[in-house]
Amino acid sequence: MLWVPIDRTLDISLKRQVYEYLKKLILHGELKAGERLPATREFASQLGISRNVVIEAFEQLLAEGYIIGQQGSGSFVADGAFLERNQEDEQTVFPDIFEEGIKEKDVIDFRSGIPALDMFPRREWGKLAKGVCIETPNSTFGYDHPEGRIELRRILSQYLRRTRGVKCCAEQIVITSGATQAFSLITRLLLYPGDKVIIEDPITFEIQTIFTSTGATLIPVPVDERGIKTDFISNEKEPKFIFVTPSHQFPLGSILPIQRRIQLIQFARANQCYIVEDDYDSEFRYDGEPISSLQGLDSERVIYVGTFSKNLSPALRMGYLVLPQALIERCRKLKWFNDLHTPSLNQMLLAHFIEQGILERHIRKMRKVYMERREVLRKALNREFGQLVEVSGDSTGLHLIAEFKGIEFTSELIERLYQNNVKVYPVEHHAIDKGRHVNKVILGYGNLKINEIEEGVCRLRIIYRGK
Numbered sequence: 001m002l003w004v005p006i007d008r009t010l011d012i013s014l015k016r017q018v019y020e021y022l023k024k025l026i027l028h029g030e031l032k033a034g035e036r037l038p039a040t041r042e043f044a045s046q047l048g049i050s051r052n053v054v055i056e057a058f059e060q061l062l063a064e065g066y067i068i069g070q071q072g073s074g075s076f077v078a079d080g081a082f083l084e085r086n087q088e089d090e091q092t093v094f095p096d097i098f099e100e101g102i103k104e105k106d107v108i109d110f111r112s113g114i115p116a117l118d119m120f121p122r123r124e125w126g127k128l129a130k131g132v133c134i135e136t137p138n139s140t141f142g143y144d145h146p147e148g149r150i151e152l153r154r155i156l157s158q159y160l161r162r163t164r165g166v167k168c169c170a171e172q173i174v175i176t177s178g179a180t181q182a183f184s185l186i187t188r189l190l191l192y193p194g195d196k197v198i199i200e201d202p203i204t205f206e207i208q209t210i211f212t213s214t215g216a217t218l219i220p221v222p223v224d225e226r227g228i229k230t231d232f233i234s235n236e237k238e239p240k241f242i243f244v245t246p247s248h249q250f251p252l253g254s255i256l257p258i259q260r261r262i263q264l265i266q267f268a269r270a271n272q273c274y275i276v277e278d279d280y281d282s283e284f285r286y287d288g289e290p291i292s293s294l295q296g297l298d299s300e301r302v303i304y305v306g307t308f309s310k311n312l313s314p315a316l317r318m319g320y321l322v323l324p325q326a327l328i329e330r331c332r333k334l335k336w337f338n339d340l341h342t343p344s345l346n347q348m349l350l351a352h353f354i355e356q357g358i359l360e361r362h363i364r365k366m367r368k369v370y371m372e373r374r375e376v377l378r379k380a381l382n383r384e385f386g387q388l389v390e391v392s393g394d395s396t397g398l399h400l401i402a403e404f405k406g407i408e409f410t411s412e413l414i415e416r417l418y419q420n421n422v423k424v425y426p427v428e429h430h431a432i433d434k435g436r437h438v439n440k441v442i443l444g445y446g447n448l449k450i451n452e453i454e455e456g457v458c459r460l461r462i463i464y465r466g467k
């Protein structure tokens, strides 16, 4: 006799319970093709539910092809609705993200590149969002151009010229879903299997993964306290592009001086290749004005990538490319293949946010906040570790590098620190040539309050315990 367990305490309708249960029996072959299902009236009374519930469940199974109905003679399991079980699927248990969230509560996480999430300008953003939603032209709610709204690209080009020395007009800008999508578009635009990319080493693991995704090879060039060592770049390599973070090397934190910038441009001109400039957090410079862009030296050789993930929030997924003329059309097409365009309402909102000066006001405010957090972190490290620690990286951005004498940040040590409720990130994880940065960690301070920074550094003391 066919039976369906009914549980009235569940937040799932009775129809759904009957439908799901029978569907599973059919899919798993426990009800076989041609088998007759009970008549709805008897089945309902046997299960103690209303007949309508059973009829609706059967109708759903019928609509999806699990059963066939024959007028007057009832419902039968359809042919071809059996699927062998996938063992892995059966065993997969999805982690409860809320439980994870609770566990993470006590951990002080020095993850880099996260701005102060509690200081997102919610009020200004929310107020503007309401106004923009009501007043924006109807076209904002339709399909749009792949390169993005002209309103945003126009205001962004002015902003970049004024604050970053980027030489561009609105036509050169393509709005992307964060810098990550910009890197992915560049990869598909320029790289084929076997192509070469000259790249700073270390550099984020994520960027390495994107560039090698189409079969390109990375040629790592070491970085010192003045950025990429341009003398190490050799002419024979013929790369498609050179990837750099000149305003604030990630992760080591150096600023590329003009002499090396000029060398890079000369190399790119001589080798007919591009330079990709990732300008991810340069607005936050604490002992002077932000460094001008490399793109300003040669707008036909440099592809400039920017993001609003650091100066506003990574959740916005808003970034942009400033392209040399020769790449604009192909990039527009690729963006269209990719996702048609970045959400227009958010673009309009951001355009107003910049135009009304709110972004720059927010950056000015956050510069002070981050400067203080950086100073607290530096002092706490000196206080706790004295001569054993060396702090490096220019006074910029949302992280610094701490080098611990005689220590190797193995996965065991990172785990031990995590058990002590503090999370740090080894530089070595981002190194291409392994072995040169084993005693360094990246300490992000953007999203940590002063007391958390102090406490976090105290928790790091166990690094030397047992040494």
Ligand SMILES: Cc1ncc(COP(=O)(O)O)c(C=O)c1O
Pocket (backbone or CB within 6 Å): 112, 113, 177, 178, 179, 180, 181, 204, 245, 250, 278, 280, 306, 307, 308, 309, 314, 318, 319
């Ligand atoms: C070096 C670097 N560039 C760019 C980004 C920004 O990525 P997105 O704009 O996709 O958030 C990151 C993110 O952490 C980064 O580390």
